[in-house]
Amino acid sequence: MSDVERQWTTRLRRRAVAALPPDKLLPDTQPSYVASWIYVFGVTTMSALAVVIASGCLLALRGPQWWHTSSVGHFVNSLHLWSVEIFFFAMVVHLWGKYFMAAWRGGRSLTWVTGVVTFLTSVGAAFTGYVSQTNFDSQWISTQAKDGINATGAGAYFNVLNTGQMLMWHIVLLPLAAVLLTAIHVLLVRVKGVVPPFDERAGAPAVTNHDANDANDTNDEKVVDA
Amino acid sequence: MSFGNVVGALVPLNTLGRYVHWHFIQISVANLIVIALMVLTFVVALVAPFPGRRRRRENR
Structure with a gap:
């Protein structure tokens, strides 16, 4: 093993890429069962979190006198509150959905x-x-x-x-x-x-959109746009 | 009159909160409404058709 291969950065990069290759990190498609409203609440939660953090940064910049007395401060303060409300609302629905899917199946316990x-x-x-x-x-x-x-x-x-x-x-x-x-x-x-629904074949390989268009009706392991 | 004043006139926001008290359970009406809305959203998310799903099936 060469000096370069022994470097911790090289070893870490190889392990990271092996665990999460780019096409898996940012996939183009998702399995067909993801085309359901129950799957949108995770990303809704993250979107709300982004607004929470952004509005919180604005409040930190200007301070309490600003958010208590000015109209813009009141607005940003309310934005912070209501984004938190949406954050928790979406997170609870996401939690219920994943609970009834038993989303810890298939080696996903750490995700849960x-x-x-x-x-x-x-x-x-x-x-x-x-x-x-x-x-x-x-x-x-x-x-x-x-x-x-x-x-x-x-x-x-x-x-x-x-x-x-x-x-x-x-x-x-x-x-x-x-x-x-x-x-x-x-x-x-x-x-x-x-996590797939209970009646889906767990761990089935995803296919491309092109493959999905050519497949017959009985094969339900198809993909949708990510 | 501002939008806030109009909404404030419809929903009295400057009064004591209303509570539902049933045996050992006590919860504000506001929180109860939020929980009911979450349950409703959950059920609708399970049964409402997702846009484009039928088109994708027809394309197969």
Whole structure:
């Protein structure tokens, strides 16, 4: 083995490309069973997350006085709230869909687990957002929450009455974790593929659109545009 | 009158929240409506035809 082949960068690149070749990372087509509304809620969740992050960056740029007093600030603040509402709405429907599909089948357990952990992380991000509003609502929520958090023993490290600490959790740690976990979740979906319905032949190879047009009606393992 | 004022006139937003209380379950009407909408969306997503699906089948 040459020096170049022994480099960790070379070995890492080869392992990454073997696990996730470019056509699998960004596929042109998807299996025919993906042509259903129940499959759109994952990407809806990610689209909402993009708006959450973008509107959150705008709020971070201008600060609380801006989002409390100016009309544009109110608008961006509302955009942040409603994108979070859509994020959770779509994520819950996505979760129900995947639960009833038993989406952990076919070696997809880690995909399921990363989804669950992302959901729990997002709940934490939403909660720290509520106590970071810097208004009477956030004061009320934090004073209501403190006893519950203290009862768990976590209050020594996670003090909901500490606005600065909650804000840092909300705008640094939890968004980082949520975005990182989402990226891992999507990569795992790319590696293992979208879980097929129960009556589909699991692991059937995808074919091209050209092949799909030429195939007979009995073969249902066809593709749709990605 | 702004759009916000019109909506505010239709839906009173400056009152105490309404709650549904059934045995040990207590939930605000707003949250109950959101859950109902999620269930409705889930059912519609299962049964509603997806655009282009029939065309793709006919092309085979």
